[in-house]
Amino acid sequence: xxxxxxxxxxxxxxxxxxxxxxxxxxxxxxxxxxxxxxxxxxxxxxxxxxxxxxxxxxxxxxxxxxxxxxxxxxxxxxxxxxxxxxxxxxxxxxxxxxxxxxx
Amino acid sequence: xxxxxxxxxxxxxxxxxxxxxxxxxxxxxxxxxxxxxxxxxxxxxxxxxxxxxxxxxxxxxxxxxxxxxxxxxxxxxxxxxxxxxxxxxxxxxxxxxxxxxxxxxxxxxxxxxxxxxxxxxxxxxxxxxxxxxxxxxxxxxxxxxxxxxxxxxxxxxxxxxxxxxxxxxxxxxxxxxxxxxxxxxxxxxxxxxxxxxxxxxxxxxxxxxxxxxxxxxxxxxxxxxxxxxxxxxxxxxxxxxxxxxxxxxxxxxxxxxxxxxxxxxxxxxxxxxxxxxxxxxxxxxxxxxxxxxxxxxxxxxxxxxxxxxxxxxxxxxxxxxxxxxxxxxxxxxxxxxxxxxxxxxxxxxxxxxxxxxxxxxxxxxxxxxxxxxxxxxxxxxxxxxxxxxxxxxxxxxxxxxxxxxxxxxxxxxxxxxxxxxxxxxxxxxxxxxxxxxxxxxxxxxxxxxxxxxxxxxxxxxxxxxxxxxxxxxxxxxxxxxxxxxxxxxxxxxxxxxxxxxxxx
Numbered sequence: 001x002x003x004x005x006x007x008x009x010x011x012x013x014x015x016x017x018x019x020x021x022x023x024x025x026x027x028x029x030x031x032x033x034x035x036x037x038x039x040x041x042x043x044x045x046x047x048x049x050x051x052x053x054x055x056x057x058x059x060x061x062x063x064x065x066x067x068x069x070x071x072x073x074x075x076x077x078x079x080x081x082x083x084x085x086x087x088x089x090x091x092x093x094x095x096x097x098x099x100x101x102x103x
Numbered sequence: 104x105x106x107x108x109x110x111x112x113x114x115x116x117x118x119x120x121x122x123x124x125x126x127x128x129x130x131x132x133x134x135x136x137x138x139x140x141x142x143x144x145x146x147x148x149x150x151x152x153x154x155x156x157x158x159x160x161x162x163x164x165x166x167x168x169x170x171x172x173x174x175x176x177x178x179x180x181x182x183x184x185x186x187x188x189x190x191x192x193x194x195x196x197x198x199x200x201x202x203x204x205x206x207x208x209x210x211x212x213x214x215x216x217x218x219x220x221x222x223x224x225x226x227x228x229x230x231x232x233x234x235x236x237x238x239x240x241x242x243x244x245x246x247x248x249x250x251x252x253x254x255x256x257x258x259x260x261x262x263x264x265x266x267x268x269x270x271x272x273x274x275x276x277x278x279x280x281x282x283x284x285x286x287x288x289x290x291x292x293x294x295x296x297x298x299x300x301x302x303x304x305x306x307x308x309x310x311x312x313x314x315x316x317x318x319x320x321x322x323x324x325x326x327x328x329x330x331x332x333x334x335x336x337x338x339x340x341x342x343x344x345x346x347x348x349x350x351x352x353x354x355x356x357x358x359x360x361x362x363x364x365x366x367x368x369x370x371x372x373x374x375x376x377x378x379x380x381x382x383x384x385x386x387x388x389x390x391x392x393x394x395x396x397x398x399x400x401x402x403x404x405x406x407x408x409x410x411x412x413x414x415x416x417x418x419x420x421x422x423x424x425x426x427x428x429x430x431x432x433x434x435x436x437x438x439x440x441x442x443x444x445x446x447x448x449x450x451x452x453x454x455x456x457x458x459x460x461x462x463x464x465x466x467x468x469x470x471x472x473x474x475x476x477x478x479x480x481x482x483x484x485x486x487x488x489x490x491x492x493x494x495x496x497x498x499x500x501x502x503x504x505x506x507x508x509x510x511x512x513x514x515x516x517x518x519x520x521x522x523x524x525x526x527x528x529x530x531x532x533x534x535x536x537x538x539x540x541x542x543x544x545x546x547x548x549x550x551x552x553x554x555x556x557x558x559x560x561x562x563x564x565x566x567x568x569x570x571x572x573x574x575x576x577x578x579x580x581x582x583x584x585x586x587x588x589x590x591x592x593x594x595x596x597x598x599x600x601x602x603x604x605x606x607x
């Protein structure tokens with residue numbers, strides 16, 4: 001039985017962060033990009049909670065994580081509404097195809 | 104925290120309370136008067152005026168709302184000081200103008216049945232910006248930044264009249280959500296590194312030994328991504344031209360002035376409270392902690408920002424898009440005021456922002472009035488406008504000259520103070536680069552003036568005669584630009600009084 005410590009949590013959060021960033025950069029579908037962003041937010045949440053538990057920093061980190069969860073929900077609601085609006089206008093949600101400004 | 108403490112704190116955040124109350128009132132009125140929404144803009148104006156009253160009141164006080172104190176220090180979540188009050192005034196004056204812009208804008212008037220939601224979202228933005236300006240806790244900074252962003256994503260695509268509105272809102276959302284996500288990750292690392300989310304505590308930790316420099320640099324770069332996106336500094340500026348072009352013009356003007364002002368206030372307060380160890384009393388220079396080299400990074404970013412902005416603006420045919428690049432370039436100039444790291448540079452930024460507000464809002468207003476009639480923002484459609492619509496063309500000329508920074512307009516004074524601050528700090532090379540950039544910017548501003556006065560008008564060139572209301576609105580922005588170009592001492596004095604940031 002290994003002892004789970006701060007480093008384990010930080011490694012998990014680092015992996016989540018990298019996966020999220022990878023999804024943002026490579027995915028074409030707007031919904032997938034949004035899922036990547038959720039991964040980044042949750043990686044930060046893990047950091048907050050791990051630091052607050054193992055660093056004996058009081059409850060600030062855990063409360064912050066709660067705030068972030070609420071904010072992520074609000075952001076997802078608005079983001080999906082905007083993506084829905086995009087789908088109605090352009091009939092697809094591929095980020096790289098929606099590039100009509102500039103011309 | 105006991106109850107009396109809480110009451111004192113509430114008296115420090117009266118402007119924020121007034122904005123929240125106005126927001127709730129607008130939502131309620133939207134439900135009550137669901138047939139006739141004409142009253143809502145006036146409620147919004149009243150709410151903004153009331154908030155301005157409370158902010159002016161804040162020039163008398165300074166202190167921390169929601170304080171926490173340990174043995175040696177006294178700090179809090181919200182710092183109420185003169186610096187914050189100055190930026191709050193800028194935000195509120197521009198919001199005041201934006202309400203009038205919305206009343207004059209055809210785009211916004213077409214969706215009058217949704218004006219309740221429109222103004223509610225606008226007040227969401229204002230609330231986010233006000234909190235962002237005085238926030239001195241990383242959690243509060245992140246929350247207010249998101250409140251501002253979430254409201255502005257929706258407003259950027261609000262009218263849905265054209266495809267480009269939805270595209271603008273999607274691009275704003277994707278870039279914004281990614282950069283704020285990165286910023287949150289940076290905040291979480293900084294929290295782990297220093298053990299606190301409060302800027303004042305972080306400051307005292309950073310002054311001590313045993314800071315891992317690489318981790319600190321990593322977290323600060325991530326945090327700067329979030330702030331840099333708000334002030335559209337290169338290389339985080341890619342959203343700016345698309346969003347500015349696609350969004351309704353009233354919202355574009357709001358984003359380019361108010362949202363940028365809030366971003367700058369946040370950046371300045373973040374650096375000033377977190378990294379400054381000592382402010383020299385006589386010379387006013389700030390001494391920063393050694394563990395992170397802000398100066399080099401900010402010099403590079405500001406030069407990159409203004410050069411990219413100015414050179415990309417050269418070949419834009421859409422005026423909104425050109426103004427977007429020009430606003431990127433202006434962010435670069437204003438960053439130069441910060442890299443000096445002195446009280447003098449801070450005064451220069453405040454003065455510049457005050458004037459930038461009038462000239463940029465003015466330019467967008469004239470472009471909007473022309474687009475109302477002609478439905479186009481292309482530079483070719485401005486041919487001969489100087490003869491068919493002399494008043495609008497003349498005022499646009501003055502605003503563009505002011506944006507270039509030529510005398511006798513207010514823009515000149517703003518640039519002058521930035522350059523003086525740079526030269527006084529022995530940063531001659533940077534000042535020369537900024538000066539050359541100004542010369543480049545002259546080309547694309549004058550190009551519009553050339554189209555208005557020297558190009559031959561097409562036979563069907565429209566004639567725009569502003570009515571009394573829009574005439575007064577243009578004058579309200581034009582007169583400050585001209586008057587402050589000659590009589591600028593009151594603004595300089597005001598700025599000198601507003602450099603106090605709570606802290607060291």
